[in-house]
Amino acid sequence: MADDSVPPVQAPDPNPYANPKNPNNLIERVQAILLKPAATWDVIERETPDVKTLYTSYIMPLAAIGPVATAIGGIVFGGGLFRIVSAVLLYILSLILIYVVALIIDGLAPSFNGQKNFIQALKVAAYSSTAGWVAAVLSIHPGLGVIGSLLGLYGLYLMYLGLPKLMKNPADKTIVYMIVNAVVYFVLVLIMGAVIATFAGISALTTGGLAALAVNHAVVAPNVSKIDQAANHMEAAANQMAAQASAMENGQTTVKLADAGALLALLPPSLNGVARSDDRTQANTMGGMAVSTAEGTYRIGDGSLHLTVTDMGTMAGFGAMAAAVNINTSSSSATGYEKVTTQNGQMVTEEYDTQSKHGKYAVVSNGRITVEAEGDNVDMATLKSAVASIDLGRAQALTK
Numbered sequence: 001m002a003d004d005s006v007p008p009v010q011a012p013d014p015n016p017y018a019n020p021k022n023p024n025n026l027i028e029r030v031q032a033i034l035l036k037p038a039a040t041w042d043v044i045e046r047e048t049p050d051v052k053t054l055y056t057s058y059i060m061p062l063a064a065i066g067p068v069a070t071a072i073g074g075i076v077f078g079g080g081l082f083r084i085v086s087a088v089l090l091y092i093l094s095l096i097l098i099y100v101v102a103l104i105i106d107g108l109a110p111s112f113n114g115q116k117n118f119i120q121a122l123k124v125a126a127y128s129s130t131a132g133w134v135a136a137v138l139s140i141h142p143g144l145g146v147i148g149s150l151l152g153l154y155g156l157y158l159m160y161l162g163l164p165k166l167m168k169n170p171a172d173k174t175i176v177y178m179i180v181n182a183v184v185y186f187v188l189v190l191i192m193g194a195v196i197a198t199f200a201g202i203s204a205l206t207t208g209g210l211a212a213l214a215v216n217h218a219v220v221a222p223n224v225s226k227i228d229q230a231a232n233h234m235e236a237a238a239n240q241m242a243a244q245a246s247a248m249e250n251g252q253t254t255v256k257l258a259d260a261g262a263l264l265a266l267l268p269p270s271l272n273g274v275a276r277s278d279d280r281t282q283a284n285t286m287g288g289m290a291v292s293t294a295e296g297t298y299r300i301g302d303g304s305l306h307l308t309v310t311d312m313g314t315m316a317g318f319g320a321m322a323a324a325v326n327i328n329t330s331s332s333s334a335t336g337y338e339k340v341t342t343q344n345g346q347m348v349t350e351e352y353d354t355q356s357k358h359g360k361y362a363v364v365s366n367g368r369i370t371v372e373a374e375g376d377n378v379d380m381a382t383l384k385s386a387v388a389s390i391d392l393g394r395a396q397a398l399t400k
Contacts, residue, residue, distance in 0.1 A: 066136030067091040112177040114169035128159040258311035258398035264294035303377025
């Protein structure tokens with residue numbers, strides 16, 4: 001029988017996934033943790049990298065995805081120097097953040113009957129962040145930010161699988177252990193965003209999208225019944241993610257995807273007396289992953305507004321996780337504001353900059369349908385009315 005053990009990365013025959021000189025191995029590891037997480041955590045548990053190797057071979061290259069995308073987006077779509085400066089700061093602080101989160105995971109382990117082991121904790125922090133790092137590539141286009149943030153929530157599911165295997169906590173302690181770690185992580189992201197806002201002159205949440213995950217459940221309101229309620233919702237969402245991840249691993253599609261043309265028909269023919277133009281539709285079904293999108297543009301006076309309707313399809317588990325943790329947060333700067341609210345399973349994100357006159361307004365309904373309006377030289381009321389023009393009930397019916 002073949003020996004499937006994984007040798008230490010320092011050995012002459014190093015772990016093939018952790019060789020910083022071979023980018024193909026990095027890609028293989030990313031694919032493995034995203035598509036076959038349970039089996040990959042078993043491999044990761046046996047690996048013995050040191051801190052330097054883990055940073056240079058995995059954390060540093062992947063943490064660079066978001067900052068690079070942010071910088072490119074600033075050059076191509078606007079934002080210029082502020083976005084470039086924020087990208088540099090984001091990268092530096094992200095590297096520090098992972099180390100701090102690992103310290104927290106390690107320090108909390110005994111509280112959940114787990115075993116302290118800093119390298120294992122650093123691996124949990126790093127590999128759980130993979131989905132967010134990869135999804136951050138969507139920040140290159142302003143209109144894809146909400147979807148990218150939701151995809152990043154897959155990291156909670158990765159942590160859910162990884163904690164008991166690496167930190168050796170009992171299975172029945174995993175959900176609350178995960179919630180507490182997630183809360184600390186995203187509070188640190190908020191702090192990081194505030195630092196970037198101070199030095200780069202931008203609002204805090206732009207660096208992390210949906211950064212205040214689960215704050216009101218375990219920090220603002222550390223009530224046991226609320227944490228238990230959150231745990232139940234998150235466990236259901238995690239189970240949904242597990243089913244979808246299993247389907248993707250086997251190349252299966254488990255949902256009926258809304259027809260992109262039917263989604264386009266939901267967009268109003270005109271807004272503020274201006275006809276819709278530049279229609280786009282896209283439906284992707286590959287490897288069990290299915291997402292459908294329709295988009296239209298409205299030229300309103302000197303401004304423009306892009307209205308997008310998306311059926312998250314097999315990615316709906318990410319939206320369900322967002323609703324389960326009940327995101328509620330806000331941030332403001334001298335020139336604008338951002339806020340995220342969740343109510344009755346519907347998540348709303350709102351962002352506006354009075355200086356650039358750029359804004360976004362998006363609604364995620366029942367974790368499945370996303371409607372987003374993004375515009376330049378238009379006011380927030382116009383963005384909100386554009387989103388309100390979409391019949392969410394009809395959109396949901398297309399998925400039945």
